Amino acid sequence: MLDRDLAELYGVRTMALKQQVKRNTNRFPRDFTFRLSKPEAESLISQNVISTRRSFSRALPSAFTEQGVAMLSSVLKSERAAQVNVLIMRAFMRMREMLAGQKDLVKKLEELEKRSQTHDMDIKAIFDALKRLIPAPAPAHRRIGFIAEGPRNPSGPFRAIRGT
DSSP states (O other), rough: OOOHHHHHTTTTTTHHHHHHHTTTGGGGTOOOOOOOOHHHHHHHHHHTTTSGGGSSSSSEEEEOOOHHHHHHHHSHHHHHHHHHHHHHHHHHHHHHHHHHHHHHHHHHHHHHHHHHHHHHHHHHHHHHHHHHOOOOOOOOOOOEEEEOOTTTOTTTSSEEOOOO
């Protein structure tokens, strides 16, 4: 979550939230909070997550992981901060549950894909075996040449034979 969003939820100014984090750096290692890079911040603007660059303070925004949000409640000691923190933690729990459900779905889809590939190979093998069992049709013999005919043929003594 971004610092400005958390500050709004906690009912404090973004600058105050950042000051508390700076005063307690030992509680916020890099896997709890980190500053966004300029391209990341620009990406948020281009995705309409943030309306304009002016939405930021002069510094690039900080992002907080779930553990960082939990740690914020220990440095922001208001009743509202405690209540909001409980709600945010529940939201993170729900997100994990949803992701776990999606992992199960992805796993099932992968299993189905493997089965369908196996079925396709099995069906191809069956058709190949059937083709080997069915004798190939003998090539049709075409008769080539001329047949001599008697007086019935007004155009001449020979008639062309067409293949059958």
